[in-house]
Amino acid sequence: MTAPRRIAGVVAGRVGSALLVVWVVATVVFFALRATGDPLEAILGGPGSQAGPDAVRAATERYGLDEPLWTQYLMQLRDVATLNLGDSYARRVPVADLILENLGPTLVLAALSFTLAWILTLAGSFVRAFSRGPAGRAAQAALSGLEVIAAVTPQFWLGAVLIMVFATSLGWLPATSAGGGAAALVLPVVTLAVPIAGFLAQVTSDALADADAAPFATSARARGAGEARVLLAHTLRHAALPGLALSGWALGSLLSGAVVVEVLFARPGLGRLLQEAALQRDVPVVIGTVIVVALVYVVVVTVTDLAEAWLDPRLGGRHAPTPEVAAGVGQ
Template structure:
């Protein structure tokens, strides 16, 4: 029953998130103007009164806004996202074409962010002497700068340096060109890496002074064994819990990056839909992103339960506290 309640809570959260984002997007786009302009081909289309009447009737724009909103929610609930106003194509088809590009970009950026974060935290934890302290200070400064660095600014700098000046990497990104992924992935990964590195470093320091680490050293374990077998795993838990948030942040940041590097993906699709007031595409795109975010957060929570048995409420009173900590 505990597992059922846990799953029900996650499903309820997913429904709530999708409803909120769909509601916000629908009314925000309707506040910018009548979507009939997008349906009829944009400004200056000079559509005839007959074409206007036909489009209004076909897309239900002659009904009250509240009724249109409820019909849009019905379409989402039935997984029938309708047709794009501007492209005359099913929204599900458009999303299926662009979503893989965005997911590849976000997953690679998250993997790179984790590599940079763990490497930075380990260097600071193991560095000794004046040189090590100086390197740690530099890395801590880099963490702060990276975590607050705007993605669009970093992307522009990378384009100027590595594409325009050095000519090493392309400035525009194609879905089937691995080299064109480098700059967008780095642009997305660096701010997340700075944040994850700070969290991992603080968790490593805390775990290194915990009783289980002291007990391991007292039993003759070397620093490398304590680090790899005990403190690193415990220190990874706080950063692991932030991975779901990080992926959601990467998906939202992909909008800017895909536009900046002219890369096809869900971000550019969403931007075009917002500019064209293409309500079905915009709502479908944000609903898919919201569902992905909830699924990733749920998977992260489940992984935390696997990695740390203490979160499942497991208790074995017969064991002493240090032994329990070492065994976990």
């Protein structure tokens, strides 16, 4: 299959996946929130509101709450399909405006955390590449232990520890985003990045060991290439492929982790917006926010699939092997 047809197939498959994800998300969120209580309470101002009969009747008619549940569900699907996210029950503003206002901070947090996670992963790869002899094996063992610990560390626990150490005890960094500027991003970014880096590093280290023992790496060393050249020009690209394939999952994990981190560090963003809307049973905001997060995840997975196809020689991408490499004596 040619590269354009393969790429078109990937995109078409992801578009279909995106539509399925939107339908599933809209369905699950709609019925889950309805199961927690009547949205009319949220529309009229929450528990204890003193709304009169006229206000109740007007709100019921405006939001179609006098219709059967399945009719309300189909109306919700129609609004989602037409990108009509409606107005927030609690805030009385368009849901689209709320999402646009909070999308930027979340994407910045996720992008910085993702970048730091890969920096830590690549740093570990360099340590492994240049660690030789007994001391090198000890360093690799210690690094492997740190990666396992990082991968299983809960983000809320790590964030709390970082706040206690660097904000409360040492006073080096602010604990919240209020007036903290760029410094306020440090602790949230580290909190999100460390567990993802631990997981990516474990996957990448196994692939790096396999690539380091492959014929093309042995051939490169036989021709006089140093370890730095072998790593940068040959083994690292192969070792990064498994991590790249999981990058979509990694960003999805970062977006879900943003809910905890944004609440913990009092940061604005989609995670905090989603948490507040769920507590208020603000159905339009919850559905709109979750759909946007799901679509961002699908887009990222699509991009990583295309990047993997472009980089992986076995898929016939741009870096397809030369005849020498195919014969096992080149690259």
